[in-house]
Amino acid sequence: MNDSPILLAEDNPDDVLLTRRAFTKNGFDNPIIAVADGEACLQALLPEHGPAVDPALVLLDINLPKVGGLEVLGRLRSDPRTRIVPVVILTTSREPRDVLEGYRLGANSYVCKPVSFTTFVTVVRTLATYWLRVNEPRPRTGVAP
Incomplete structure (x- = not known):
């Protein structure tokens, strides 16, 4: 079982609470690191200084303030440090585009x-x-990006 943290990029505090409750109700005790905007998500995963969050999974809303979720995703995929981190878009948008x-x-x-x-x-x-x-899960150590 993977006990690494989950990074939740979600600006709605109610949705953050619901997500935390849903994980707990389902018996998952992974730490959930919640960030409220795209800039904070990028800073957590691609910091200029200090250690990065190394999540098992990123749950990414696309409707985020400061930097939108789709832009966040593009930046994560263009950086070798986060290129293979699993990202699940979890959003209200059903727009085909x-x-x-x-x-x-x-x-x-x-x-x-x-x-x-x-x-x-x-x-x-x-x-x-x-x-x-x-x-x-993706290897975390001893593998070059």
Whole structure:
């Protein structure tokens, strides 16, 4: 089982709380590092100074202040330090252009946030089970980017 942190880029405090509750309700105790805008997400993953967050998974909303989620994704994929970090877009947008652009920029998955908390818990369980228990995690040490 992968116990590395999850980086949650989400500007809605209610959605951050719901995501934390959904992970807990599903028995996942990975630390969740929440950032409220795209700039903070980039700073956490690609800091100019100091250590970077090394998450098992990034959950990325595309509607973020300061730097939009799709721009964040493009920057993550263009940097060798974060090129292979799993990124799941978790957003309310069902716009085909957003879905297409997310995949074009290198998202590993695109998931629309359900309105119902019960359904959201199920979606989080599915995502967390796959990315933290089923999927073979990327090597973190001893491998050149």
